[in-house]
Amino acid sequence: MNQQPFKNDKLRWVERISKLMDEQFSIKGYRFGLDPILNFIPYLGDLAGFSVSLALIATMLKNGASKKVALKMFGNVLIDTILGAIPVLGFFFDFGFKANSRNIKLLREHYTEGKHTGSIMGIIIGFILIAVVVLGLIAIALYYLFAYLYTLIQNWL
Incomplete structure (x- = not known):
């Protein structure tokens, strides 16, 4: 993530966890996180990823994120969880669809550009x-x- 970290400590925590889940590791320039690795544990891995993502959204809501941006974030997490739960295909989907990183982008747009309100x-x-x-x-x-x-x-x- 090339952008400035959030000033709020709780939102910096959200950003760090998001990076851990979606982009912490790199192999030949391709970034991935714990989310696809957790899928090696059927269903429990998906549940763990879903739980972490929900905790991140809850933290964002407590720190002023609008309901509209939170709902969009929940949509990303729901897509990631449902399609990520499909055996074999879901494993590859989790490598490409990074719900937490998308949610951080939405949050940045919300705070810096005033998007996703109303x-x-x-x-x-x-x-x-x-x-x-x-x-x-x-x-x-x-x-x-x-x-x-x-x-x-x-x-x-």
Whole structure:
């Protein structure tokens, strides 16, 4: 992170933990942190990464981050956790998608440029719409799966 550290000690702590989770180590110029390494422990690694990220967001909220920026940060963490939990594919995803580093960038933009302020209703509505679409697609897929299984059972009997 090339930018000046935060003046607030608690936010500097957030920045250090974020770096540890996403960019602490380097191999041939590629930076990564503990987050993808923790994925070697199925589910517990994802839970640990999720917990650390939530603690970072909570600290940011206590130190004046807007609800809008916190919601965007939570979205990054949720994407990282859900897609990172997919076996094998999630391991590679965690090397590329650095939720904590993205959240530090959002926080810097919030404090230095005044971005990510205002109402969170647009984001909440967006999340709800995405959830409805995903649940609808899951319901359709389950319907076709059960219809197929029913047909197989009927033909078998």
